[in-house]
Amino acid sequence: MSTIKELYAYRQMIFSLVKKDLRGRYKGSVLGFMWTFINPLLQLIVYSIVFGHFLTAVNETVENYSLHLFVALIPWIFFSSSITIGAASIVAQKELIKKIYFPRMVIPISYVTSCFVNMLLCFIVIFAVIFVMGVGVNFLAVLTLPIIMIVEYIFALGMSLLTSAITVYFRDLEHILSIVAMAWMYLTPVVYSKSVVPEKYRTLFNLNPMTHIIDCYRTVLYYKQVPDLSNLLMAAGLGVFFLIFGTLVFNKLQKHFAEEL
Amino acid sequence: MADNEIAIEVKDVAKSFKVYFDKGSQLKERLLFFKRNKYEERRVLKGISFTVKRGEAIGLIGRNGCGKSTTLKLLTRIMYPDSGKITMNGRVSSLIELGAGFHPDMSGRENIYTNASIFGLTKKEIDARLQDIIDFSELEQFIDNPVRTYSSGMYMRLAFSVAINVDADILLIDEILAVGDANFQAKCFAKLKEIKSHGTTIVIVSHSLGQIEQICDRSIWILDGLIRADGDPKEVDLEYLDFMGNEMQKSMNTGNLTGACETERHGNGNARIEKVRAFNSDGEEQSVFRTGEKIVFKIDYSVREKVFDAVFGLGVFNSNGVSCYGTNTRIDRFKLFNIEEDGTLEIVLEEVPLLPDLYSLDFTIEYGDGIPVDYCRHIFKIEIISGIGDIGVARIKHSFLLDENIEKKDEK
Incomplete structure (x- = not known):
């Protein structure tokens, strides 16, 4: 409880770190802030070619593969960058941590938030694509989108608290996580549809909160339906669990940050 | 409470x-x-x-x-x-x-x-x-x-x-x-x-x-x-x-100059400064003093060959290398003297007005015409401290005289 109160007092710091991160990220590159949009678009092109034209076996039933992929890929990029690059966030800010006091959680929170803002900006592109393709949207379904985003944010934050704190003591984690993130993507229905997962593996897939989260995005934006709330509720439960667990671990480990860094 | x-x-x-x-x-x-x-x-x-x-x-x-x-x-x-x-x-x-x-x-x-x-x-x-x-x-x-x-x-x-x-x-x-x-x-x-x-x-x-x-x-x-x-x-x-002060004496100013860096000293070496020590007014050896305190330097020297018309001198420099004070026995119009055997020189500085800083000192032995016998640059360091916040190089004795019609408050 006191953690929340203190974080609230430091809200301005979170705000200015997010601003600094968003402004500073592409500093010095020619295209600058445009990379926020170009990067996911290029990834989309690669995956669309590979899975839409060459490895089509798993996606035969999908009508508009690019859009099917796009609405899942953007939320996935948010999640994976939260855990991989987010893991390094504490180590990256070591100068600040060694020299001055502030609630340490501010750093992963502002990092995940800036990734989140990036995702929101990419959603502008998603809606533009939907509009250009003439697919259209279901307004009632789109209203549930913020809820899905919040659930994903909670889960991503929990994971990033966990990974960023452990990375301080165990630097290999940062590199291990990039592989884990890749494997996790293929174990989540991002490049394929949930329906192609064999029945016997379904339970396993359902334990992965990202399965539900990605599925919800797709239901809303691709199938234009209101998502199944029970799925979302399960994801939310797992998200909250990880957030609490991440917070506890983080609070325990943060006491020795200044010495380990 | x-x-x-x-x-x-x-x-x-x-x-x-x-x-x-x-x-x-x-x-x-x-x-x-x-x-x-x-x-x-x-x-x-x-x-x-x-x-x-x-x-x-x-x-x-x-x-x-x-x-x-x-x-x-x-x-x-x-x-x-x-x-x-x-x-x-x-x-x-x-x-x-x-x-x-x-x-x-x-x-x-x-x-x-x-x-x-x-x-x-x-x-x-x-x-x-x-x-x-x-x-x-x-x-x-x-x-x-x-x-x-x-x-x-x-x-x-x-x-x-x-x-x-x-x-x-x-x-x-x-x-x-x-x-x-x-x-x-x-x-x-x-x-x-x-x-x-x-x-x-x-x-x-x-x-x-x-x-x-x-x-x-x-x-x-x-x-x-x-x-x-x-x-x-x-x-x-x-x-x-x-x-x-005691610790510093042990480490910083061993006072022993036999191993001192030769580039920091020059002269023909007919007489050598061997050891420098600093004392307060109670005769205690120390190297940290307060502004206004008395400082006594004792300089042990050895003589290899008789030095005619010798002159002893000292120079004080602050941490920026600014010369704060320098004098010698010739400037002080001492009668000429020769040094023939090893001995100890005492330099007494009364009410040193220098403000807080780390000072380095030069000690010298010269001939009367200014040719160096042993000119030791920056061979001793003293620190001056003070509880008063005045700034500059040295404290000038001063007083402020207020106009009589200014009412003085009781407190301070």
């Missing part, structure tokens, strides 16, 4: 660090080189306790590595103690790392917001202080330029202005007032006194005892992780200086 009167309570706090001889933080290294993970546990604080009342200002003194900076880091909660308890009542601000989070490409104004937010201020609070901060930094005309265009002095001024305008209940300071030029330092000092008069609790770590004596009500001397003395700065500082 009521709880709300205590600002800081430190109880039996101990802290040790693991000093790895060769640390690997990767899995491979940890497994493969299991033996390398040897470390030595260094106990920096061995159990210290003290309380600070609200509105009190204390100074932590002690030599390098004694644990005073660690204490300050524990107070700011950058680190946590291994055992013991620290209670802080009120908002804490620290002047430990100035300019934390400054972004070179952002303007001074934006950096004020970033930096102040790290101290936990909200946008509204920063808005309210913005003008004060800018005024204090004297950077009004540059405030919208990127910080990378600032000189390092301007940078520090901006950073200090932010930190000092946070309006904390407890202010922790590590070796400040080395910021900017003399004018700005004086201004910072005045601001600190003003803050103190508003009831802010202040903890200062400093090597400059003069600063501590001016601001603090109490000094705590930490020696090897334990509190050695706690009390009135004037008394504790003296005790500390005595101790340090």
Whole structure:
């Protein structure tokens, strides 16, 4: 409880770190802030070619593969960058941590938030694509989108608290996580549809909160339906669990940050 | 005593660090080189306790590595103690790392917001202080330029202005007032006194005892992780200086010049200065003195070949290399003398008016016509301290005579 109160007092710091991160990220590159949009678009092109034209076996039933992929890929990029690059966030800010006091959680929170803002900006592109393709949207379904985003944010934050704190003591984690993130993507229905997962593996897939989260995005934006709330509720439960667990671990480990860094 | 009167309570706090001889933080290294993970546990604080009342200002003194900076880091909660308890009542601000989070490409104004937010201020609070901060930094005309265009002095001024305008209940300071030029330092000092008069609790770590004596009500001397003395700065500082004077004598001024660097001395070597010592008015050997104190130098010299018409001299230089005073027996119109055998020269300096600084001294033996016999540059160092905040090179005896129609207040 006191953690929340203190974080609230430091809200301005979170705000200015997010601003600094968003402004500073592409500093010095020619295209600058445009990379926020170009990067996911290029990834989309690669995956669309590979899975839409060459490895089509798993996606035969999908009508508009690019859009099917796009609405899942953007939320996935948010999640994976939260855990991989987010893991390094504490180590990256070591100068600040060694020299001055502030609630340490501010750093992963502002990092995940800036990734989140990036995702929101990419959603502008998603809606533009939907509009250009003439697919259209279901307004009632789109209203549930913020809820899905919040659930994903909670889960991503929990994971990033966990990974960023452990990375301080165990630097290999940062590199291990990039592989884990890749494997996790293929174990989540991002490049394929949930329906192609064999029945016997379904339970396993359902334990992965990202399965539900990605599925919800797709239901809303691709199938234009209101998502199944029970799925979302399960994801939310797992998200909250990880957030609490991440917070506890983080609070325990943060006491020795200044010495380990 | 009521709880709300205590600002800081430190109880039996101990802290040790693991000093790895060769640390690997990767899995491979940890497994493969299991033996390398040897470390030595260094106990920096061995159990210290003290309380600070609200509105009190204390100074932590002690030599390098004694644990005073660690204490300050524990107070700011950058680190946590291994055992013991620290209670802080009120908002804490620290002047430990100035300019934390400054972004070179952002303007001074934006950096004020970033930096102040790290101290936990909200946008509204920063808005309210913005003008004060800018005024204090004297950077009004540059405030919208990127910080990378600032000189390092301007940078520090901006950073200090932010930190000092946070309006904390407890202010922790590590070796400040080395910021900017003399004018700005004086201004910072005045601001600190003003803050103190508003009831802010202040903890200062400093090597400059003069600063501590001016601001603090109490000094705590930490020696090897334990509190050695706690009390009135004037008394504790003296005790500390005595101790340090002895230690310094052992290390810095061995006084023995036989191994001294030859480039720092020249002359034909017919007579050599062998050893220099400094004493206070009570005849105690020391190398730290107060402004206005008497200093006696004893110089042992040896003679290889008779020196005719000898002249002894000394020169005093401050830390900027400025010559503060120099004289010799010829300037003093001594009758000519020869030195034939080994002996000891005494130079008595009465009421040395030099202000706080680290001074180096030259001692010389010359022939009457100025040809050097043994000219030793910067061979001895003394430190001057003072509890009065006057600035410059030397204290000029002075008095202010107020107009009679000014009414004097009773208090001070």
